[in-house]
Structures are given as C-alpha cells and as structure tokens.
Amino acid sequence: MKSFLKSPMLWVLYARRWAVFLGLVLAGFLSVRAEGFATRFEELKRSLPKSELYRMLYAMPKGGDLHHHAGGCWRMEDLYSVATNRSIVGTNRFYTRIRAGSCNTDTNEWTRFATISAFQWSAMDECRRSEYAALDSLSPAQAREWMNSLRLDAPGEGRDEFFERIWPRLGAVGRDANIAAEMMVRTLQRYGAEGVRYIEAQTIPDLYVAADGSMLNPEEGQRILQRRLSQPDARASGVTLRLQFVVLRFTPNAVQRVEQAYDWVSRHRDTWVGINMAGREDNDKGHPRRFLEVYRKMRRQHSGIGLSIHAGEVDEPNAHMRDTLMLGATRLGHGNNVLTDDDLVLHLRHGVAFVEINLVSNLLLEYVGDYSQHHFAEMLRLGVPCGLSTDDSGMWDSGMTDEYLTAVSEFNLTWDELVRCGRNSLQWSFLEEPAKARLLAEYDRDIRAFEQRFGGDDVPSKLQAVKPVAYGFARRRWGIAY
Ligand SMILES: [Zn+2]
Structure with a gap:
C-alpha cells in the first residue's frame, strides 16, 4: 500500500478507474431519472389543462431560436412605447x-x-x-x-x-437604429423569460436612416447596437445574440447582395455569424439556382460563414429544398414541401442539414390548413435534425412557448423529443466555440434541474410559482390568458 501511494502512475490509473465507475453510476442514475420524468411528462400532458401545460412549458429551458426575423419578432406594445419615447428616439x-x-x-x-x-x-x-x-x-x-x-x-x-x-407598414420605425437596438434588448428579455438562451436574428446592417433622412453609416448602426447590447439589462436577459445578414432573394441586385453579405459578415465576426435568403418563394425571381455561382465564388474566398436559407416555404412541390442544399446551406428554413421529394428525405435522414420548423408561422400564413398537413413529426421521427423557432413572433402575437405547446398538442411530442429539439437548436447554431459548448452544457444542466423540479412532489404549487406571459395567439387558439 505504501509503495502504491508513492507511485504517481498507479494513482492515475486507480483514479481513472474510479472516475469511469462513478461516471457509469451517474449516467445510469440520470437516465433512470430522465426516463422517470418522461413518464411523468406523459401523465402531465394527459392531466393538465392547456393553460397549466403552457405554464410548465413556459418554464422549460428551450435552447435557441434559429429562425428569427429581427423586426418581425418585436412585441408591438413595446414598439409603440419605444418609438414614442423621446429619450430613445432623440430628435426623430x-x-x-x-x-x-x-x-x-x-x-x-x-x-x-x-x-x-x-x-x-x-x-x-x-x-x-x-x-x-x-x-x-x-x-x-x-x-x-x-x-x-x-x-x-x-x-x-x-x-x-x-x-x-x-x-x-412598419416603415420608418424599423429603420431607426436606436429603436432597433432597444427593441433587440426587449426581445432578448422577453425570450429569456421563457427559457430561450440563444437567438440568431436575421437583419441587415445597411438599413438605418438618421433623423435628417440621410443613410446612417452601417458601422455607426453597428456601434449603436453594440452599445445598447452591452448594457447590464441586456446582459441580464441571459440570452446570447448573434446576427445573420439576410438577402431578399427576388430583388434585382440579390446576387450582388450575397457578395456584400459575405464581405460584411467576414469583417464583423464577433456578432455576425451567417447569411440567409428570405422573401416570398412564390416569386420565381428568387429561385435558388440563380445563386449557385455566387455561393461557389464566395466559398473560394471565405471560410466559416454559416448558411441558412429559407426553402420550401411554398405550397407546390418543387426542387427548392434540394437546390438550396446545392447552394451549401446547412440549415433550411421551413421545409414545408419536403415530403414531396423522396430522395431529399433520404438525404436529410443522414443529418446533412437542420430544418428550422416554424409551426405558428406556417399555420397563420396558410402553408398548412391544419397541422395534419405539417411535415414536422415525420421529419423529427425519421431522425432529420430539426428544432422549433418563432420566425416573426411579434407579428404572430406569440412567443416560443406557443411553438412548444403546438408541438406537444398537435404532434404528441414526448419529453425526449422536446429536449432533442432544444438541444438541436444550439448544436446547429452558427455560434462560435467555445461559446456553443458552454450553452450546450448549460442547457443540459438546466434540463436536469427542470426534471428535478417537476419530477418531484407538489407539481401544482411549483406550477403556480411560474409566472408566464401569454399573448394574443395563445388567447385566440387555446383561450389562454393569465
Ligand atoms: Zn423566415
């Protein structure tokens, strides 16, 4: 024993064995508990009224919102008070x-x-x-x-x-940099309160107009945004923000805009992580193949810039999703017509791309008449990486919890599936390392804490301690108001 204690090599071996053993015990314990909570979740789904289920899902950690249009996610009550607040808008x-x-x-x-x-x-x-x-x-x-x-x-x-x-209609209020910066912070606070920890917002840097009507230098707009986001109340939201440069796909200069987007993102990598293309896909000027050459050209010059593109936000079967993969996208926004392309489904099952699911959006914009027509459950249960996102929550009058409750009530999602959606939404984000690893570790930790909280006794009083905020969509669809 004495010689053993003196041998550092044996110490290392011995400690390693114990670590492996303890790890196995812990993993076993956690999986038993997670399994226990999965059963509890099924009971809660069956027994809780919608308003209480909403309350519980509001408290659930939710990972990231990867499909998020900056102005579209502003809460309009906040926007009115911000746009009429002279201490924010200055002389405008x-x-x-x-x-x-x-x-x-x-x-x-x-x-x-x-x-x-x-x-x-x-x-x-x-x-x-x-x-x-x-x-x-x-x-x-x-x-x-x-x-x-x-x-x-x-x-x-x-x-x-x-x-x-x-x-x-949003017009000039959407082009004021001070309003945009303030609304970004209010959005982080709103999403943070319902357990979102990461937002990848789609916007453009050369959007802002000064009070005298002149275009604001994009660098100045960026400074206004950064200054506001670095203040304590923004940090206290607990939400990490990164931005995507969004190109309006059907405009005459869209190809040139893709080049500008690469240039901007490559020079502002601390905040800007990716490029998106949006705009009505039923306008055929924006079809994906139009952009094949420019993305190839950009890849010869730039590395490590994420590409997430709207694809399949249409009614008819077409090749937009597979063509969008050809452009190099690793994330597809919506993917509503995915099930009309057999080969594509087979490809996606190999995990080549993540599908950003927007349940509330797809219903309100009538891409599905009802959720029996939606591809989400089929994708998720075939093993295609997907996650839930809000698209334009301010314009839907909803929040991330509405996406979760829709997923649970329309597709009978299990606990494991909900957690997988949240984890995927961090895993497939364009957030740089080591920040991504940190958010993933925090997500796992928070999910365990949530399971412990609602896996124990006295769920009703724990639910009463949650103070959810529900908006017009929840009221209109489920009669939920607190
Ligand atoms: Zn979108």
Whole structure:
C-alpha cells in the first residue's frame, strides 16, 4: 500500500478507474431519472389543462431560436412605447397615416397606419400631411389599432397581409437604429423569460436612416447596437445574440447582395455569424439556382460563414429544398414541401442539414390548413435534425412557448423529443466555440434541474410559482390568458 501511494502512475490509473465507475453510476442514475420524468411528462400532458401545460412549458429551458426575423419578432406594445419615447428616439419623430384617400393620392386603404419619419412628413403638401398623426399623439384606441395593424390577429389575414402590408407598414420605425437596438434588448428579455438562451436574428446592417433622412453609416448602426447590447439589462436577459445578414432573394441586385453579405459578415465576426435568403418563394425571381455561382465564388474566398436559407416555404412541390442544399446551406428554413421529394428525405435522414420548423408561422400564413398537413413529426421521427423557432413572433402575437405547446398538442411530442429539439437548436447554431459548448452544457444542466423540479412532489404549487406571459395567439387558439 505504501509503495502504491508513492507511485504517481498507479494513482492515475486507480483514479481513472474510479472516475469511469462513478461516471457509469451517474449516467445510469440520470437516465433512470430522465426516463422517470418522461413518464411523468406523459401523465402531465394527459392531466393538465392547456393553460397549466403552457405554464410548465413556459418554464422549460428551450435552447435557441434559429429562425428569427429581427423586426418581425418585436412585441408591438413595446414598439409603440419605444418609438414614442423621446429619450430613445432623440430628435426623430414619427407620423402614421390615420386616414387615406382625402387628397386623391394613394387611396389604398391598407396604407392606413403606414408610419413615416418627420423628414418625410415635412416634405408633403398640407393635404397629405393632414392624413397623418404624430405617433405619440394617438388616442389609446388608435394606438391599439396601430399595434394590431402590425400583426396577423384577425380572420382572413394571411400571406398577403403579412408580406405586402404589415412589413411595409412598419416603415420608418424599423429603420431607426436606436429603436432597433432597444427593441433587440426587449426581445432578448422577453425570450429569456421563457427559457430561450440563444437567438440568431436575421437583419441587415445597411438599413438605418438618421433623423435628417440621410443613410446612417452601417458601422455607426453597428456601434449603436453594440452599445445598447452591452448594457447590464441586456446582459441580464441571459440570452446570447448573434446576427445573420439576410438577402431578399427576388430583388434585382440579390446576387450582388450575397457578395456584400459575405464581405460584411467576414469583417464583423464577433456578432455576425451567417447569411440567409428570405422573401416570398412564390416569386420565381428568387429561385435558388440563380445563386449557385455566387455561393461557389464566395466559398473560394471565405471560410466559416454559416448558411441558412429559407426553402420550401411554398405550397407546390418543387426542387427548392434540394437546390438550396446545392447552394451549401446547412440549415433550411421551413421545409414545408419536403415530403414531396423522396430522395431529399433520404438525404436529410443522414443529418446533412437542420430544418428550422416554424409551426405558428406556417399555420397563420396558410402553408398548412391544419397541422395534419405539417411535415414536422415525420421529419423529427425519421431522425432529420430539426428544432422549433418563432420566425416573426411579434407579428404572430406569440412567443416560443406557443411553438412548444403546438408541438406537444398537435404532434404528441414526448419529453425526449422536446429536449432533442432544444438541444438541436444550439448544436446547429452558427455560434462560435467555445461559446456553443458552454450553452450546450448549460442547457443540459438546466434540463436536469427542470426534471428535478417537476419530477418531484407538489407539481401544482411549483406550477403556480411560474409566472408566464401569454399573448394574443395563445388567447385566440387555446383561450389562454393569465
Ligand atoms: Zn423566415
């Protein structure tokens, strides 16, 4: 024994054996507990009313939101208070159209609540000016209408309302860098409260307009964003943010924009991690093959820039998803028509790409009439890497918990499947190492803590301690309001 204690080599061997043994015991213990919680989760799914299930899922750790349009995920109540707060917007002021047609110009009713900056308003003639009201002078009822005009919350509103009206209505408030920075922080706080730990937001750097109407230098926009994101309340959200440069695929200069995106991301890698292409796929000017050469060219020059592209957000069967894989994407946004391409399904089962699932979006934009037509469960259960994301939660009036509750109630997801979705959404993110490894370790830790919390006794009082925030989508779909 004495000689053993003196031999460092034997110490190492002995310690290693114990570590392996303890590791096996621990792994066994955890798998028993996880299995135990999986059974408990099935019981809870059956017994809890929807509002209590929502409450529990609100508290669940959720990993990342990998399909997230920056302006589309803003909460409109927050946006109204931010855009009318002079300490945030500085000298910028906004006017919104409260009446259309009185001057015999631009009589489209939908342009009601299109919002412009003071410099645009000042350049109008008196009649047109009278159709607008200062955003901060709206009555509470008008302010409510303004917010509602920016979300899909009424029967009959669908794809055209979203693409052709809501985004243009956002107008000048979406192009103010101070508003964007503040809204980014509010979004991190909102998502952080429901257990999201990572967001990869789609936006562009050369979007911002100064109060006098001049284009803001993108570097200055970036500085405004960084300054706000480095403040303590942003950090306290517990959410890590990275950005993707999104190219509007059907525009005439889209190929050139891809080159600009690579250039920008390669020079701002601390925040920008990838490139996306978005925009209506039913506009055939944006078909994927148009971009094959430019992505090949860019790969000759750049390394390590993530590529996630909208694909299969269409009604008809087509080759967009497989063509998008040809472009080099490792992540596909939506993938609604995946099951119409047998070979593609076989490819995806080998884990070549991650499918970003957006359940609420696909229903509201009518890519599915109901969830029996949705490909999510088929993908997940065939072993295709997928995860849940929110797309444009502010415009849906929803949050990440709505995606989780939809997944559980429409596809009967098991605990293991839900956890897999969350873990995948970190694993397939474009976040750099070692930050990604840290978030994955924290996710595993938080899931274990969650299992312990709700796997024990007295679930009702633990549920009461959760203070969820539910929005209009949950109220309209499930009657949930707290
Ligand atoms: Zn999208």
